[in-house]
Amino acid sequence: MKKTLFFILSLTALVLLSACGNTTPTVERIPEAELREFTLEELSQYDGLDGRQAYIAVNGFVYDVSDSARWRGGSHNGFRAGADLTEEIQGVSPHGTRVLDNIPRIGRLIEE
Numbered sequence: 001m002k003k004t005l006f007f008i009l010s011l012t013a014l015v016l017l018s019a020c021g022n023t024t025p026t027v028e029r030i031p032e033a034e035l036r037e038f039t040l041e042e043l044s045q046y047d048g049l050d051g052r053q054a055y056i057a058v059n060g061f062v063y064d065v066s067d068s069a070r071w072r073g074g075s076h077n078g079f080r081a082g083a084d085l086t087e088e089i090q091g092v093s094p095h096g097t098r099v100l101d102n103i104p105r106i107g108r109l110i111e112e
C-alpha cells in the first residue's frame with residue numbers, strides 16, 4: 001500500500017516538474033535564417049497605434065503581438081509596442097519570457 005502511494009506521488013511530481021520546465025513554443029516558428037531584419041528605428045514604426053501592427057523585441061528577436069488581446073492598441077500594462085522590451089520583460093513583468101511561447105516570432109533585431 002505504502003509502495004503504491006509512493007509510486008503515485010512520484011509520478012505526480014514528475015508530471016508537474018516536466019510541465020513547469022516546458023518552454024516549447026506553441027506557435028509555429030519561422031527558421032531563424034528566414035526572419036526579417038529590423039533596426040530599432042524600423043521597429044518603432046510598429047507601435048500598434050492607428051491600426052498599425054504591434055511588434056516588440058526581446059533578446060534580439062521581434063514578436064508580433066498585434067493579435068493579442070493583452071496588447072490591444074499596442075500597449076500592455078503601461079508598456080508600448082515598437083520597442084526593445086528585453087529588460088522590462090525580464091526585470092519588471094511577473095511572467096518573464098515564457099509568455100512569448102504563444103506569440104509569433106517574425107524578425108531579428110540588427111544594429112542600425
Ligand code: HEM
Pocket residue numbers: 056058065067068069070076077079085088089092093094095099100102103
Ligand atoms: C508590470 C508589468 C507587467 C504585468 C503586470 C504583466 C502581466 C501580464 C499578464 C497577467 C499576462 C497574462 C499571461 C500570464 O501571466 O501568463 C501577460 C501576458 C503577456 N505579457 Fe505581460 N505583463 C507585464 C509586462 C510585460 C512586458 C514588459 C512585456 C514585454 C514584452 C510583456 C509581454 C507579454 C506578452 C507577450 C504576453 C502574452 C500575451 C498573449 O498571450 O496574448 N508583459 N502579461
